[in-house]
Amino acid sequence: xxxxxxxxxxxxxxxxxxxxxxxxxxxxxxxxxxxxxxxxxxxxxxxxxxxxxxxxxxxxxxxxxxxxxxxxxxxxxxxxxxxxxxxxxxxxxxxxxxxxxxxxxxxxxxxxxxxxxxxxxxxxxxxxxxxxxxxxxxxxxxxxxxxxxxxxxxxxxxx
Amino acid sequence: xxxxxxxxxxxxxxxxxxxxxxxxxxxxxxxxxxxxxxxxxxxxxxxxxxxxxxxxxxxxxxxxxxxxxxxxxxxxxxxxxxxxxxxxxxxxxxxxxxxxxxxxxxxxxxxxxxxxxxxxxxxxxxxxxxxxxxxxxxxxxxxxxxxxxxxxxxxxxxxxxxxxxxxxxxxxxxxxxxxxxxxxxxxxxxxxxxxxxxxxxxxxxxxxxxxxxxxxxxxxxxxxxxxxxxxxxxxxxxxxxxxxxxxxxxxxxxxxxxxxxxxxxxxxxxxxxxxxxxxxxxxxxxxxxxxxxxxxxxxxxxxxxxxxxxxxxxxxxxxxxxxxxxxxxxx
Numbered sequence: 041x042x043x044x045x046x047x048x049x050x051x052x053x054x055x056x057x058x059x060x061x062x063x064x065x066x067x068x069x070x071x072x073x074x075x076x077x078x079x080x081x082x083x084x085x086x087x088x089x090x091x092x093x094x095x096x097x098x099x100x101x102x103x104x105x106x107x108x109x110x111x112x113x114x115x116x117x118x119x120x121x122x123x124x125x126x127x128x129x130x131x132x133x134x135x136x137x138x139x140x141x142x143x144x145x146x147x148x149x150x151x152x153x154x155x156x157x158x159x160x161x162x163x164x165x166x167x168x169x170x171x172x173x174x175x176x177x178x179x180x181x182x183x184x185x186x187x188x189x190x191x192x193x194x195x196x197x198x199x
Numbered sequence: 200x201x202x203x204x205x206x207x208x209x210x211x212x213x214x215x216x217x218x219x220x221x222x223x224x225x226x227x228x229x230x231x232x233x234x235x236x237x238x239x240x241x242x243x244x245x246x247x248x249x250x251x252x253x254x255x256x257x258x259x260x261x262x263x264x265x266x267x268x269x270x271x272x273x274x275x276x277x278x279x280x281x282x283x284x285x286x287x288x289x290x291x292x293x294x295x296x297x298x299x300x301x302x303x304x305x306x307x308x309x310x311x312x313x314x315x316x317x318x319x320x321x322x323x324x325x326x327x328x329x330x331x332x333x334x335x336x337x338x339x340x341x342x343x344x345x346x347x348x349x350x351x352x353x354x355x356x357x358x359x360x361x362x363x364x365x366x367x368x369x370x371x372x373x374x375x376x377x378x379x380x381x382x383x384x385x386x387x388x389x390x391x392x393x394x395x396x397x398x399x400x401x402x403x404x405x406x407x408x409x410x411x412x413x414x415x416x417x418x419x420x421x422x423x424x425x426x427x428x429x430x431x432x433x434x435x436x437x438x439x440x441x442x443x444x445x446x447x448x449x450x451x452x453x454x455x456x457x458x459x460x461x462x463x464x465x466x467x468x469x470x471x472x473x474x475x476x477x478x479x480x481x482x483x484x485x486x487x488x489x490x491x492x493x494x495x496x497x498x499x500x501x502x503x504x505x506x507x508x509x510x511x512x513x514x515x516x517x518x519x520x521x522x523x524x525x526x527x528x529x530x
Contacts, residue, residue: 042204061205061246064233084234085302097275097304103233104305105226107205108250152301159279159300173436174299 046110050075051119059106066090066101069116077117077147081176088175091148092116098155100174117147120154130154130192137191139184145177153189162193200236204245208252211379211413217247218409219381225249225411227271228306230298231314238322240332255309255413258283266290266417270309270376274365275300277308287417288528289426289445293368293464296430299437309412312366312376312392313404316359317439318348330356331400338400345504347441350511352468357400358504360465361393362439367464368428370472371445374417380410389415393469422447422458425529429521430464431513440465442514444497446521448485448529456480461497461522466514473497476518485526487519494518 042061047054050073059068066083069075069092078101081089085103092101093115120128130153133139140146152175156162161171168186177185208214217223222244226232229250235241249255255271260282268277277283278294294303297311320327320339328337340348340358348358366389374389392404406412417423426447432438443464449457459480461473476497483489494515501511 042202044205061203062200062236083237085230088299088301091301098301099305100299100301103230103302105205105229105233105246107207108226108229108248155300161300170295170436171300174301 044107046107048109048111049113051115057106061105061107063106064102065092065104065106065109065114068106069101069114075116075118078151079144079147081145081148086176087145087148088152089145089148091151091175093151093155096155096158098152115151117151120150128154129195130157130188133188133192134184137184137187139181139188140177141179141181145175145179149175149177149185153185153192156189157193157196162189165190168193201239201242203236203243205248206245207248211249211252211254211411214247214249214252214411215379215381215409217245218411220245223247223408225310227310228273228302230302230306231310235315235322238324240322240324249411250307255307260286264419266419266423268308268415268417270412270414271307273304274298274306274308274311275303278303285424286419287368287372287423287426289368289371289423289428289447290365290417292428293364293430293443293445296428296436297364308365308415309376311363312369312389312412312415313406314363315403317362318359319344321359331359331396331403334399334401341504344506346506347439347465348504348507349468350466350498350501350503350507350514351463351471352395353502353504354396354398354400354468356398357396357468359396359400359468361467361469362465363470364428364430364440364443364464366393366470367443367462368426368445369415369417370470371426371447371460371462372417372420372423374415376412377414377416378406378410379413380407384413389470390472395468420447420458421449422460422529425449425525426460427521427524427528429517429524431517442466442510442517444514444517444521446518446525448522448525450485450526450529454484454530455482456485459493461493461518463497463514463518466501466510473518475499480522485522487523490519490522491515493522
């Protein structure tokens with residue numbers, strides 16, 4: 041076993057850990073840091089359920105070796121709501137637009153949607169669909185997901 | 200996953216030195232390497248991490264003759280680069296039509312060029328024989344489900360498709376790569392980077408174990424502006440190509456073709472340049488008939504297996520459609 045000391049920021053708090061070189065960021069988040077929002081769907085980078093942000097950019101945490109986040113800022117779904125638990129507008133929009141059924145893919149959808157809005161890939165529904173295609177929803181709530189991302193992007197643009 | 204040692208490179212020179220140890224391999228974005236390690240198909244003794252090397256992460260369009268891309272640049276950043284979108288839409292499209300935005304935020308250009316095949320027998324491991332994974336074991340695809348397998352460049356050892364998109368658009372524009380190794384730097388035309396499987400499908404490219412792709416250079420040409428990358432997939436987005444076509448055109452004042460670029464993806468054991476199809480259009484106007492004829496020439500040598508012959512007609516039409524888009528952009 042190759043153990044490596046890593047230090048990084050998780051949802052604005054510093055984390056110091058010794059990780060095995062084989063461990064994925066997803067496994068470290070879920071099994072060792074009690075942040076189980078990011079989900080393990082495929083573990084092969086094909087479903088997007090494990091999407092988190094590293095230094096503000098969306099990535100799949102299942103294909104991120106934990107050693108690679110040393111010195112970086114990781115944000116998961118647990119870091120999205122406000123300090124008193126008030127929902128982020130995109131979280132509320134997911135509820136308002138029925139953008140989920142079972143909810144398993146939702147943390148990944150929301151982390152991806154936040155980045156999609158920030159990147160500016162929300163010109164029209166076709167572009168939202170293209171840039172949200174890395175997040176699969178087996179309940180088929182895609183229409184709601186697109187509506188939630190569209191609505192939140194429009195509100196943010198109007199501010 | 201098999202245990203491995205991890206080392207973070209502080210420079211390209213340091214990475215090359217570290218690659219000299221037995222069983223050492225590069226880690227950049229990780230989207231292919233770490234994935235294949237989980238499947239126990241890649242089993243490095245040591246991973247040399249070059250993800251953090253800022254010296255490899257750039258897009259330089261200051262040269263009048265060349266677009267210069269750092270091998271460590273992320274796919275998403277190059278896809279969204281305004282200069283690339285305007286002057287080489289085919290390159291931008293070949294990037295954003297690949298994978299998902301999450302993966303494109305991670306994956307580097309250099310790593311993407313060397314992405315390994317998605318052949319399910321290669322990825323599936325035991326009990327499937329695979330000459331690429333385990334030389335001499337046989338090929339399950341030859342008599343198996345070959346719907347996505349290669350129409351060009353296959354051998355009796357392997358018919359695995361080269362899966363990348365970026366290499367196809369780069370090939371259409373005569374890109375070259377710069378490689379750094381223990382003996383210094385050398386330049387390799389992209390057309391010579393990948394090799395056909397022959398009897399040694401485990402060898403996929405001409406680079407040695409301790410060499411690193413550091414830069415990609417693309418000669419600037421008017422055909423870059425009049426270009427597109429059309430990718431046909433089983434679903435609209437986030438899938439590998441059933442067939443793809445990169446096309447670029449330069450038109451004379453009367454609309455006749457002065458320069459034509461056609462490269463094919465998703466159908467070969469390596470990226471394919473359709474030079475005879477390109478020549479067929481020189482001096483002619485792009486019409487439904489000439490575009491279709493160019494597509495037919497491009498696929499004239501296709502060798503289908505059991506379940507993939509439909510991709511020949513699909514490919515002919517993809518070439519024809521991509522030529523029409525290129526014509527609109529070149530006009």
